[in-house]
Amino acid sequence: MRIDVLSLFPSMFTGVFEQSIIGKAQERHLLDIEVTDFRAYSDDVKHHTVDDYPYGGGEGMLLKPQPIFAAMADLEQKQPGPKRVILLDPAGKKFDQSVAADLSASDHLVFICGHYEGYDERIRHLVTDEISLGDYVLTGGELGAMVVIDTTVRLLPGVLGNESSADNDSFSDGLLEHPQYTRPADFNGMQVPPVLTNGNHQLIAQWQEKESLRRTYLRRPDLLQKVTLTEQQQKLLAEVKTEEDAK
Structure with a gap:
């Protein structure tokens, strides 16, 4: 499986993805993970802005569509083919073991991790799945992505030392x-x-x-x-x- 993560804080994933089951799966070439800072795709060359005020007013800032669309276009060029694109969002489907099992059957997963008050609605045009961990709000999508990835990866064939371990969870x-x-x-x-x-x-x-x-x-x-x-x-x-x- 290949997993791509689009995040403004890629360093948050370093320890998680290098340790334990996920780290060993990558060492054994069962899994390939890449985390991309989508701020690098901002068309604001000077400040690399990725957020802006919402139309119609309201509190907080929204992620602009341009950096996300540009990052996804680049990813598609580098890694063409079918992808499950997952948006971590409180309005998404509640995550559970059956969702993890469904995702584990995919060859390529892409996670979009938001921040600030929310997303520009047009970003959802890129998305195949919207997932929520539960009825609460996190500061950003990074922690949610880590949970979903960890739960999904351990279901991949060969990742756990004992193949029947996941069956008894x-x-x-x-x-x-x-x-x-x-x-x-x-x-x-x-x-x-x-x-x-x-x-x-x-x-x-x-x-x-x-x-x-x-x-x-x-x-x-x-x-x-x-x-x-x-x-x-x-x-x-x-x-x-x-x-x-x-x-």
């Missing part, structure tokens, strides 16, 4: 992930559930599925309205509800 099947434990089995009197140490993989899998349902039921019951549970899962969820009601 929270939200991968619409539910929260079950509790997990490592050694020691007894830490300050807190015991690992015995079922996890008995070696019976069938019982372990059933326990994990039930505890995934329990955690989702207790912490994010709204998610249960969005998934289709199997007959076995419905039975386990009924047991969970009975157990929790008895507490």
Whole structure:
């Protein structure tokens, strides 16, 4: 996958993209990322202005269309072909694991990171996807782009050391992930559930599925309205509800 980011603050991405999973993916040539300062494309040769006051009045400044259009034209010339162009915007589709999975199937993603009060509306003509992290406003689109990129990249084949790791993540099947434990089995009197140490993989899998349902039921019951549970899962969820009601 190739990822291009258009930002006024490219140095914000340096540490994030050079470390951990994203850094290793680039070292292994599974991922190619380039961050471009679109201020360099401003037609204001003297001051490199990229923003201006909104027509009709209002607070704050808006990103001008010219630098973004020029940066995109240059990118298209250097990297022709289909692209998903993503605008980080509070009005966009709320980001979740299913959106990340959809993006991970693309060969080339472009992120436009805004600042100031907002965008000139004409910038949206360049965009294929508008994404929001949630119902709040960040200072700029850089942090949002980092989150979307990190979530998407880890779904690419070969990026994670264990190919099944992403399959077991929270939200991968619409539910929260079950509790997990490592050694020691007894830490300050807190015991690992015995079922996890008995070696019976069938019982372990059933326990994990039930505890995934329990955690989702207790912490994010709204998610249960969005998934289709199997007959076995419905039975386990009924047991969970009975157990929790008895507490």
